[in-house]
Amino acid sequence: MKFLCSFRTFDRNNSHHRKSIAASLVQGVYTLECDRKQNRQGPQALAPAWWEFFNFGLTQVLVDDDDKSYFGAIYEFRFPYPYPNHIGQGPPRYVIAFRGTTNKSGNRTQDYKLNLQFIVNNLEKSPRFQAGMEAVRNTVHKANGPGNAWLAGHSTGSSIALLIGRNMVKMGMHLETYLFNSPFASPPIERIKNEKLKHGLRLANSVVTAGLAIAANGGHRPTPRENDPFIVLSTWIPYLFVNPSDPICSEYVGYFEHREKMEKMGVGKIGKISTQHSIGSIVSNARGKDSEPIHLLPSAYLTINLSPSEGFKEAHGIHQWWKPDLQFNYKLYQHK
Incomplete structure (x- = not known):
């Protein structure tokens, strides 16, 4: 040790x-x-x-x-x-x-x-x-x-x-x-090497998710409320540690990066709606069950381990996070 x-x-x-x-x-x-x-x-x-x-x-x-x-x-x-x-x-x-x-x-x-x-x-x-x-x-x-x-x-x-x-x-x-290494309940799109394909898949997923959320809301864009979970949680900034070689948690990288890209593309409203929902949570809410997506995290201090990992066990292991000689990337994502 x-x-x-x-x-x-x-x-x-x-x-x-x-x-x-x-x-x-x-x-x-x-x-x-x-x-x-x-x-x-x-x-x-x-x-x-x-x-x-x-x-x-x-x-x-x-x-x-x-x-x-x-x-x-x-x-x-x-x-x-x-x-x-x-x-x-x-x-x-x-x-x-x-x-x-x-x-x-x-x-x-x-x-x-x-x-x-x-x-x-x-x-x-x-x-x-x-x-x-x-x-x-x-x-x-x-x-x-x-x-x-x-x-x-x-x-x-x-x-x-x-x-x-x-x-x-x-x-x-x-x-x-x-x-x-917090799990993200989504296909690991982040593992795709082709950036255009990766961005296209995320954009399509955002459009579909936002469309379903609007449809479930009677055809109207969901209006932010004072007690809206996304707004309430935005002031809490946990420390999130992910390894891009770990398919269980790697999608958090794209989760935050894609939100920024949607803002720059001028379609931030679609991005915000899709970020606050998942297809599973929309279906549950439509069935009368109050449900928030498990990954709902408006803000975070994201730490990415950029050092090479030898296999899944190392990429997903807890031991990597106390090693001092690894290469990390740090970024604050804060929803305003």
Whole structure:
């Protein structure tokens, strides 16, 4: 295990410090589950190193009631709080982290069931989301507000963190959130090398989606409302980490870039309508079920790993995000 930062030298303004710590605490959840399955306890347990190095303690493990697996954890900073450094510049008091899918015996059934719920835009009905939502609300209350807590997740765990973060915003609470390799429920158009073909497919998809949204609204363009989710969520800016070689999350690159291109082309209205909807959410709403697209994210600090990846496992892995010698591209997308 190789880390280049600890809370002894932690700089909250250093993006590498923040993402390394958030990713390591998510890895702690994966290792907790491995320890449980292999019955590693006490000195034999491997998980504690992932949080103790950063002076965190494990306060709660989130357990799936069906298969008894560990899918999340709540960590508390051990040093006296507020941190001795300048208040607001030190680490958070709490971090709530969620793991993704583990393709191992004993985990596949529940993990794949969660993936299916994501695909059909029904993740909010899952027991893991509901348990995670309750844990986050309780933790934020204990922390005396959202400013003392972070959310973090990887893969499907990132989708849970994204949904929880969105719900907290609707309650008036903005949590600092780290989303690693967050799944995007769409064909991976970003993987296409031909830029003209890629842009054409996205443009066609935007026109179709916007047309369906207008048709579902009685032939009228949806009018923004004060409580419109896209407007409410636009002030929340989570940190989103994607690898363009990972087909699960790569479409987020095109999601934000295409929105900018539509504005420059003078068809920004179509882009805005299509961004706020998905074909699945339109169909659900038409059937009387309130549904938002799982990828609904008006604003984000997008970090793209531009370094070559050897296969899917490396491109989708959590481990890439604490490596210091990779090439990254950073950009803020903020809906106004």
